[in-house]
Amino acid sequence: MSLSVVILAAGKGTRMKSAKAKVLHELAGKPLLGHVIDVAKKLSPEKCCVVYGHGGEQLQQAFADDQQLTWIEQKPQLGTGHAVQQTLDSIEGSDAVLVLYGDVPLIRQPTLERLLQLAEKPETLALLTAKLEDPAGYGRIIRNDSGQVTAIVEEKDATAEQKAVNEINTGIMVLPGRKLREWLERINNSNAQGEYYLTDIIELAVKDGFKVLPLHPEVFEETMGVNSRQQLAELERFQQRQIAEQLMAQGVTIKDPSRFDLRGEIEVGRDIVIDVGVVLTGKIKIGDNVTIEPFCVIKDSEIAENASIHSHSVLEHCRIGKNSSIGPFARLRPDTQLAEDTKIGNFVEVKKSNIGSGSKVNHLSYIGDTEIGQNVNVGAGTITCNYDGANKHRTIIEDGAFIGSDTQLVAPVKVGRNSTIGAGSTVTKDTPEGGLTLSRAKQSHIDNWQRPVKKNKS
Numbered sequence: 001m002s003l004s005v006v007i008l009a010a011g012k013g014t015r016m017k018s019a020k021a022k023v024l025h026e027l028a029g030k031p032l033l034g035h036v037i038d039v040a041k042k043l044s045p046e047k048c049c050v051v052y053g054h055g056g057e058q059l060q061q062a063f064a065d066d067q068q069l070t071w072i073e074q075k076p077q078l079g080t081g082h083a084v085q086q087t088l089d090s091i092e093g094s095d096a097v098l099v100l101y102g103d104v105p106l107i108r109q110p111t112l113e114r115l116l117q118l119a120e121k122p123e124t125l126a127l128l129t130a131k132l133e134d135p136a137g138y139g140r141i142i143r144n145d146s147g148q149v150t151a152i153v154e155e156k157d158a159t160a161e162q163k164a165v166n167e168i169n170t171g172i173m174v175l176p177g178r179k180l181r182e183w184l185e186r187i188n189n190s191n192a193q194g195e196y197y198l199t200d201i202i203e204l205a206v207k208d209g210f211k212v213l214p215l216h217p218e219v220f221e222e223t224m225g226v227n228s229r230q231q232l233a234e235l236e237r238f239q240q241r242q243i244a245e246q247l248m249a250q251g252v253t254i255k256d257p258s259r260f261d262l263r264g265e266i267e268v269g270r271d272i273v274i275d276v277g278v279v280l281t282g283k284i285k286i287g288d289n290v291t292i293e294p295f296c297v298i299k300d301s302e303i304a305e306n307a308s309i310h311s312h313s314v315l316e317h318c319r320i321g322k323n324s325s326i327g328p329f330a331r332l333r334p335d336t337q338l339a340e341d342t343k344i345g346n347f348v349e350v351k352k353s354n355i356g357s358g359s360k361v362n363h364l365s366y367i368g369d370t371e372i373g374q375n376v377n378v379g380a381g382t383i384t385c386n387y388d389g390a391n392k393h394r395t396i397i398e399d400g401a402f403i404g405s406d407t408q409l410v411a412p413v414k415v416g417r418n419s420t421i422g423a424g425s426t427v428t429k430d431t432p433e434g435g436l437t438l439s440r441a442k443q444s445h446i447d448n449w450q451r452p453v454k455k456n457k458s
């Protein structure tokens with residue numbers, strides 16, 4: 001069976017009060033429309049059309065890497081039926097046309113597969129419907145005495161009796177491509193909203209002898225739309241809860257699933273503990289027994305087994321070796337690689353640097369553009385002066401070096417193997433292996449020094 005997907009996304013999204021197209025607002029770190037496109041692609045359609053009305057340039061730019069999408073402008077927006085009509089040239093050869101919505105992001109692949117399966121029978125339409133305690137605002141599903149679906153009536157056009165129906169149209173449906181042009185040409189806009197309703201083709205199809213087969217989603221949230229920032233926040237929490245449940249099922253302890261955020265993809269080992277307020281973004285990989293303390297922000301990083309990330313640390317694009325300890329209050333900037341058994345302490349910033357196994361940078365230091373070997377100890381307040389105002393230069397610190405506190409290493413510079421730098425030194429030349437390097441003003445002393453005394457005010 002050949003399949004096309006039509007994603008409707010031409011609505012203005014007025015209630016978002018945003019300069020950005022509604023479907024570009026993010027849920028779990030991905031644009032709403034991205035979620036819909038991703039699930040659509042999992043169904044391997046021949047065509048995937050996105051109907052847009054506003055911010056077309058913005059939209060196409062956001063998905064510029066995706067060659068499989070057909071972008072179709074709907075101008076003006078005269079209703080959902082009119083929207084699908086714009087795609088006919090692309091889709092009418094398909095056996096099945098699946099209609100999705102750019103602002104209904106959490107629809108799941110298994111639900112859509114079941115819907116497509118229903119529509120495989122000849123002369124059928126498949127319709128995703130739901131029963132709601134409060135159906136207000138939705139189109140109502142009208143059934144005849146034998147329970148067959150015969151029509152959808154929009155709320156604004158419904159009689160009191162029809163409004164009492166609590167089965168609603170989620171909007172998601174599978175239609176026979178070869179009949180669509182004819183049906184869409186037969187609908188009109190003589191209704192309360194003056195729109196061409198896609199839903200009106202249900203009645204036409206039934207009159208033509210087609211059967212409308214309804215299906216309920218697994219969970220209602222799959223079919224929830226985003227019209228406001230409140231609804232966006234609600235769906236975000238729902239989705240985060242789902243992600244947290246999945247991770248817990250895989251053996252991850254999440255201290256409070258309502259204070260967990262993954263905005264991207266994650267690969268996890270076992271017995272990981274993630275405390276409250278941790279935000280994980282992009283591509284994340286975490287090995288067995290890793291602990292992440294409260295309020296860490298980690299982006300596009302890999303953390304090997306048994307590492308501990310102490311509270312309030314910020315990591316971006318780094319690799320942390322096993323048994324390492326980071327923070328609290330550490331900042332690891334892009335292209336930082338730590339080998340195993342390393343230690344980065346509080347108020348340490350590391351950027352574009354490799355740190356060898358067993359090495360420690362424990363307090364208040366800046367390490368940038370640096371190669372640090374194994375078992376190096378970097379004292380408190382050490383700074384690699386990597387920038388001369390025009391260019392960046394590298395610092396090399398070889399195995400076993402000991403850098404005294406408050407040292408400035410003016411790059412390019414190399415600290416030789418096992419060499420020791422005395423505290424407070426400014427190192428501008430390479431230091432030889434093994435020795436002590438010191439650049440410090442000699443200490444002087446005055447006996448019985450009289451401190452200044454405060455003058456009397458009179």
Ligand code: UD1
Binds near residue numbers: 082170
């Ligand atoms: C629609 C359904 C209703 C269903 C509800 C589910 C129709 C006539 N009604 O109503 O039965 O219960 O969704 O949420 O289909 N859009 C376009 N072009 C247009 C109009 C809309 O692309 O000209 C897009 C919107 O961007 C939106 C979707 O279609 O993503 C639904 O449009 P909306 O106006 O929200 O329809 P509802 O009145 O909610």
Ligand code: CA
Binds near residue numbers: 225
């Ligand atoms: Ca809607």
